[in-house]
Amino acid sequence: MEIPLLAWQGLVILAVFGITLLIATYSTYAERVVAAFLQDRVGPDRAGPFGLLQPLADAVKLFTKEEFFPSGANRWLFVFGPCLAMTTALMASAVIPFGNTLIFGDGTEIRLQAIEVNIGMLYVFGVVSLGVYGIMIGGWASNNKFSLLGAVRAAAQAVSYELAMGMALIALLMVTGTLSLREITLQQYNGLWNIVYQPLGFIIFCVCAFAETNRTPFDLPECETELVGGYHTEYSSMKMGLYLFAEYINVFVASAVMSTLYFGGFSFPGEHWVYNTLTQSQGELFAHNVVTILGTVTIFAKIFFFIFFFMWVRWTLPRFRYDQLMRLGWTMLFPIAILNILVTGACILFFGAKDPKIEAAKKPQTTETRTVVRG
Amino acid sequence: MLLATTATYQPADYLPILIQLGLALAFVAFSMVVSHLVGPKRHSKVKDSSFECGIESVGNARTPISVKYFLTAILFVLFDVEVIFMYPWAVNFRELGTTGFVEMLLFMGLLLAGFYYIIKKGILKWQN
Numbered sequence A: 001m002e003i004p005l006l007a008w009q010g011l012v013i014l015a016v017f018g019i020t021l022l023i024a025t026y027s028t029y030a031e032r033v034v035a036a037f038l039q040d041r042v043g044p045d046r047a048g049p050f051g052l053l054q055p056l057a058d059a060v061k062l063f064t065k066e067e068f069f070p071s072g073a074n075r076w077l078f079v080f081g082p083c084l085a086m087t088t089a090l091m092a093s094a095v096i097p098f099g100n101t102l103i104f105g106d107g108t109e110i111r112l113q114a115i116e117v118n119i120g121m122l123y124v125f126g127v128v129s130l131g132v133y134g135i136m137i138g139g140w141a142s143n144n145k146f147s148l149l150g151a152v153r154a155a156a157q158a159v160s161y162e163l164a165m166g167m168a169l170i171a172l173l174m175v176t177g178t179l180s181l182r183e184i185t186l187q188q189y190n191g192l193w194n195i196v197y198q199p200l201g202f203i204i205f206c207v208c209a210f211a212e213t214n215r216t217p218f219d220l221p222e223c224e225t226e227l228v229g230g231y232h233t234e235y236s237s238m239k240m241g242l243y244l245f246a247e248y249i250n251v252f253v254a255s256a257v258m259s260t261l262y263f264g265g266f267s268f269p270g271e272h273w274v275y276n277t278l279t280q281s282q283g284e285l286f287a288h289n290v291v292t293i294l295g296t297v298t299i300f301a302k303i304f305f306f307i308f309f310f311m312w313v314r315w316t317l318p319r320f321r322y323d324q325l326m327r328l329g330w331t332m333l334f335p336i337a338i339l340n341i342l343v344t345g346a347c348i349l350f351f352g353a354k355d356p357k358i359e360a361a362k363k364p365q366t367t368e369t370r371t372v373v374r375g
Numbered sequence B: 001m002l003l004a005t006t007a008t009y010q011p012a013d014y015l016p017i018l019i020q021l022g023l024a025l026a027f028v029a030f031s032m033v034v035s036h037l038v039g040p041k042r043h044s045k046v047k048d049s050s051f052e053c054g055i056e057s058v059g060n061a062r063t064p065i066s067v068k069y070f071l072t073a074i075l076f077v078l079f080d081v082e083v084i085f086m087y088p089w090a091v092n093f094r095e096l097g098t099t100g101f102v103e104m105l106l107f108m109g110l111l112l113a114g115f116y117y118i119i120k121k122g123i124l125k126w127q128n
Helices: A002-038 A054-064 A075-095 A120-141 A145-176 A181-190 A199-212 A237-262 A271-282 A284-314 A322-354 A356-362 B011-038 B067-091 B093-121
Strands: A101-103 A109-111
Touching: A002 A054, A002 A075, A002 A109, A002 A237, A002 A284, A002 B011, A054 A237, A054 B011, A075 A120, A075 A237, A075 B011, A101 A284, A120 A145, A120 A181, A120 A237, A145 A181, A145 A199, A145 A237, A145 A322, A145 B067, A181 A237, A199 A237, A199 A322, A237 A284, A237 B011, A271 A284, A322 B067, A322 B093, B067 B093
Parallel strands: none
Antiparallel strands: A101 A109
């Protein structure tokens, strides 16, 4: 009993890992197609049908390019930087619930989530914040002034926006009362999506997510008009590829976190209706599994929308100036986030007793409404 | 207090993280080794010097840079520690109730006083 379950979990981890890589790979293709669409161009269309093999061609190109070491660089740190950036990016998707549970006839229950820990959100935060070390180490080790500037910019920007991000998250935690991403999703499953309770918090979180992933309009660390290539100026071959890949994985993780925290994760409108209808005709087990699969499709639809949103913004908005970026982070988002916490707290205390969702949150055991008959 | 609602969680829940870490490290090691073996290697003195827009590179990049970045980092440490204090409070917000809220108001008042001070000091001014 114990071993097969562990094997299943291993399989889920493998699947999550593979999907993360696949989505990151095809994000590069999607980025170019979206850019082409927004700029009224054709975009990549030569490699395979609709250019679908373009990411493979890019990968082959990156692998076969010359590995370059600048003469003044600190070799070990120069290699360590992209490795760290990529490793931390790949670790973060582990705690995201990509679906509810699948239940087999013999009662084996598999969570469609690599790792369920009670501090899921803190885990994402911790791992993603480590990513900036990859950029800093790589930029510093290159021994190039452009890289160094890109690296310190990345560091200052990441820490500044992490603050407001944490604050936005605290307001959400006050509503949910738990750090587990799975619990947060199940609460939204039974009540309203958190965006209804935290619209301001979501906007702050979203802006900070753009800054944390170094995407335009916050891509000053690699600002090509000022800093050539920013922190990866001296990088070539797959080391460069790992940096770019890590950015797309971070975009994927940020999208997944945003859909989970604020847009109901794997819950979708009408799921209770689907569940009840199918229960009557096909039995609870079948209904549960069908709703789970539909939920998984839903969360990926939400994630793809957010990834598209990241790209849409990138090809629409110009880049901030550095002082504007710092002013936005410290003197606007940070006070607004504190205000959001205070308003949220006051609202919960004032309306708390009347809100069914909050009543439900007081009794955590009621969040699991579905009890499936085993066997 | 943070762990109060999580009686069913085991330390072994964290074990699969090691699997994920193993996979990530394997992927990174694979791509680094393969790109190291596959790519061509041709060196020359000019080519190996660091890039400075095509002109000859001057000096070393291990230079002092604007102290603003350092101040930002220090401020982050200060404020982030205070934000971390708020996580357990936020998770247990309902149990702590009005008392906890008033106490947090006091805490945030002190936090904002410090914030007002650094703004008045002009540490966050990047224009000059």
